[in-house]
Amino acid sequence: MRRTLSGPARHQASAQETLIVINRYPGSCGKCRRRVEAGAGQAVNTGGRWSSYHHECAPVRTAPPRGNHRGWHDLPVVGFDIEGTDRQPMDSRIVSAALVYADGTTSNWLIDPGVPIPPDSTAVHGITDEMVRSAGQPPRKALAELGTAISKVIADGTPLVVFCAHYDVTALHTELARHGLPPVEWDRAAIIDPSILHGEVEPRWYDSRQLGDLCRYYQVDLATAHDAESDARAAVDMAVSIAARHERIARTHPDALHQAQVGWYAQQKRNLQEFFDRQGRNETVSLEWPLETKRRR
Known part of the structure; x- marks a missing residue:
């Protein structure tokens, strides 16, 4: 290994x-x-x-070989991803979002956030002010559709796969509140976050944890990085790939896995906070997952 x-x-x-x-x-x-x-x-x-x-x-x-065990990775899951205007989820306005379903169908949203998209955000995801003004939906309409679609996934009991879910969940929760829309009942969701799973099965991993780099390790195809649909599809494939290689992950029921990730995430972020403190960096890491309730510094 x-x-x-x-x-x-x-x-x-x-x-x-x-x-x-x-x-x-x-x-x-x-x-x-x-x-x-x-x-x-x-x-x-x-x-x-x-x-x-x-x-x-x-x-x-090279990642460990796939096993022959059964688990939740053999069942339907839905991938979710957003692209936004800010690295801080509570400050971010969603400009694109995607849901990727187990049958291969997708739902995509391009959203005009009503505020200028910062150039450094455009440099990441390639979405410009001109694009959202000409083809984007009004934010309240698009966010209502997105919130309703995710709520249906949760009500159906289907696990929702989200890479670095704390960002997407917190940004969407904040956006729905910002526009006076009903919140998603996140406490009823079974979320599977492959970034946390990777940290749990590879506890001494000190290389890049970006989606693209982990996709290469787990032999997952990422068609276009920072495209919401591509990222959502890659997140699903990565979660499945990790479960296929680690039987204890695969055999943990999604509801129990969600709860386990709450603790795993907190410990992983405590380790990161200790590293920042040793470096003298004035950064505070949130231990909350999947929904952050306090603004980070």
Whole structure:
């Protein structure tokens, strides 16, 4: 099993795992044998032995093999994703959203938020003011449809798969309240968040946790990153891929899995907060999942 470390993380490698950090010392690349300058590559520890590699020469991580066990990953689930105007979910206005159903059908919304879309947000998802003004729905109409559609998924008892659900759930909850629309009953939902599942099954993972990078690890196709439909579909495929590789995840009923993720998320974020504190960074991490009720700094 391989796990990747970056930054200040330290761990004593066992004979069964491979660890990676940025190389602190120069050396000869373990693959091409050319020199790797200090800080310009990776130092890989396999079974207690360190080797240096250029980034492009380093061994590729592979996820554990799929098993033959049964579980919720054999049953229908619905994927959900939004794109917004702000990284803070309580400040974000939704500009696009998608639901991906188990039968392959999708529901998509392009929404005119009624406020300018910041250029840095457009740089991420590619949605411009001109696009939403010409083809977007009024926010109250679109959000009412989206809220109703998600409420039906929950009422039907179908698990809702959402990558980094704290953002999407909190942003939608805030938007519905902002427009005087009925809230979604999130306390009745069974949400499966593959970002939390990954943190639980790979507790020493210190590499990128972005959707695209994790998709590569779990051998999931992400057609267009930061497109709501593509991200929702990839989230479902990743959740299924994790469950197929980890029997204890697959055999946990979605309702119980939802409750377990509340605790897993809180612990994962406590670890992140401790890292921020050690770095002297003035950042506060929310421990609430899936719905945040307090504004983050």
